[in-house]
Amino acid sequence: MTLRIAEIFGPTIQGEGVLIGQPTVFIRAGGCDYRCSWCDSLHAVDSQYRHDWTPMQPDAVFARVRDLSGGQPLTVSISGGNPAIQDFGPVIAQGNAQGYRFACETQGSIPRDWFGDLSTLVLSPKPPSSGEVVDWDKFAACVAAGPAQTIMKIVIFDEADLAWARAAHARHPHLPLYLQPGNPVTDPEIAVAPQALADRLLWLVDATVGRGWLTPHILPQLHVLIWGNRRGV
Amino acid sequence: MTLRIAEIFGPTIQGEGVLIGQPTVFIRAGGCDYRCSWCDSLHAVDSQYRHDWTPMQPDAVFARVRDLSGGQPLTVSISGGNPAIQDFGPVIAQGNAQGYRFACETQGSIPRDWFGDLSTLVLSPKPPSSGEVVDWDKFAACVAAGPAQTIMKIVIFDEADLAWARAAHARHPHLPLYLQPGNPVTDPEIAVAPQALADRLLWLVDATVGRGWLTPHILPQLHVLIWGNRRGV
Numbered sequence: 338m339t340l341r342i343a344e345i346f347g348p349t350i351q352g353e354g355v356l357i358g359q360p361t362v363f364i365r366a367g368g369c370d371y372r373c374s375w376c377d378s379l380h381a382v383d384s385q386y387r388h389d390w391t392p393m394q395p396d397a398v399f400a401r402v403r404d405l406s407g408g409q410p411l412t413v414s415i416s417g418g419n420p421a422i423q424d425f426g427p428v429i430a431q432g433n434a435q436g437y438r439f440a441c442e443t444q445g446s447i448p449r450d451w452f453g454d455l456s457t458l459v460l461s462p463k464p465p466s467s468g469e470v471v472d473w474d475k476f477a478a479c480v481a482a483g484p485a486q487t488i489m490k491i492v493i494f495d496e497a498d499l500a501w502a503r504a505a506h507a508r509h510p511h512l513p514l515y516l517q518p519g520n521p522v523t524d525p526e527i528a529v530a531p532q533a534l535a536d537r538l539l540w541l542v543d544a545t546v547g548r549g550w551l552t553p554h555i556l557p558q559l560h561v562l563i564w565g566n567r568r569g570v
Numbered sequence: 571m572t573l574r575i576a577e578i579f580g581p582t583i584q585g586e587g588v589l590i591g592q593p594t595v596f597i598r599a600g601g602c603d604y605r606c607s608w609c610d611s612l613h614a615v616d617s618q619y620r621h622d623w624t625p626m627q628p629d630a631v632f633a634r635v636r637d638l639s640g641g642q643p644l645t646v647s648i649s650g651g652n653p654a655i656q657d658f659g660p661v662i663a664q665g666n667a668q669g670y671r672f673a674c675e676t677q678g679s680i681p682r683d684w685f686g687d688l689s690t691l692v693l694s695p696k697p698p699s700s701g702e703v704v705d706w707d708k709f710a711a712c713v714a715a716g717p718a719q720t721i722m723k724i725v726i727f728d729e730a731d732l733a734w735a736r737a738a739h740a741r742h743p744h745l746p747l748y749l750q751p752g753n754p755v756t757d758p759e760i761a762v763a764p765q766a767l768a769d770r771l772l773w774l775v776d777a778t779v780g781r782g783w784l785t786p787h788i789l790p791q792l793h794v795l796i797w798g799n800r801r802g803v
Contacts, residue, residue: 358787360779411784531764539796546593551644554591555583563772
């Protein structure tokens with residue numbers, strides 16, 4: 338069974354969400370069932386880039402992860418695109434057997450049996466600014482298939498996204514909730530000003546905690562702070 | 571029993587360490603047994619500021635926390651100065667009974683029975699750049715008194731601090747380790763450039779994960795990114 342892989346890189350730190358700051362190797366899967374208006378990973382989404390994706394067997398994927406980590410077990414984050422399009426079960430099984438831990442980041446549109454073999458499942462339903470519409474039945478099936486550490490992460494661009502996030506979390510109030518400000522600059526050639534990132538984070542803190550909504554964690558994207566939109570870091 | 575309180579503020583987000591991003595009310599205790607060269611909280615440390623510290627009974631401390639949080643249980647971080655100089659047991663007991671969770675941040679120089687009533691104990695042994703010397707017997711007693719979630723957090727200014735952190739963690743390898751770049755700008759009147767913070771974070775990622783040391787989480791101080799060195803946020 339062949340996997341389409343956009344990139345495998347690391348170790349570096351996880352830049353966002355519940356595992357923020359943790360040394361991680363990233364597997365970015367090619368292909369997505371969504372096309373978010375502000376997607377920051379089009380090179381792993383748009384089929385015009387499909388010739389840049391490498392067909393790899395699960396053994397080869399894990400061998401690359403092991404090489405990058407120097408054989409030291411660490412957290413492996415499977416993202417995309419939407420990695421749930423493909424079957425990462427064999428990669429995860431092989432890694433778990435050698436002490437690696439796996440996180441997967443997906444919008445929650447396609448439930449998978451192998452979600453249960455993850456250490457962490459990050460479900461990122463897409464708010465109105467994305468232009469996508471969430472299928473909440475599919476999302477609930479993803480939650481049901483996930484491991485003990487299943488969290489909800491939502492990117493927030495504006496007040497409409499924020500109101501939507503509150504209602505979305507009310508559907509699954511037992512999931513830990515992480516909000517992060519959206520990044521309107523997605524061109525890897527354009528630098529992101531750290532001050533602009535700080536400003537967006539301040540806005541989101543004021544608009545949540547500052548108004549008495551104490552449920553979500555509020556975190557920026559550290560990789561954008563450090564590297565802007567550069568790939569492979 | 572009267573507590574010396576430098577400030578109580580929030581809710582805002584926790585800016586650093588294992589609880590990063592979490593809505594939090596902060597209790598900053600007045601007084602410290604250390605005098606780190608780069609201390610960013612001298613207003614809660616140096617006895618020249620002691621007349622700015624408010625004498626408060628435990629009931630009054632928790633009442634202020636409850637007012638600030640609008641009665642919504644959340645995480646309360648007790649920092650300083652070194653809060654372990656004083657007896658925060660009654661504040662914690664009262665808060666726990668009402669569903670609040672407590673974290674305490676201390677260098678680990680004074681073990682306390684009430685550490686066991688915390689949800690999170692953050693022990694921050696001070697590296698050589700601080701000018702202080704750690705008493706490792708006292709530190710071990712703090713670890714022994716702590717709750718299940720006891721973590722080690724170390725501020726890193728330079729290569730000497732980094733080498734020291736590695737040896738320090740080898741004494742307590744079961745503790746999750748969090749490293750954060752030091753902030754050389756401590757004057758609340760001087761702005762901190764977000765780019766400088768990004769640069770220091772990049773240096774620390776390169777110097778740890780980039781060299782194959784995959785144990786520590788690497789995190790910046792988000793409150794410095796957002797607010798510089800301003801107090802009360």
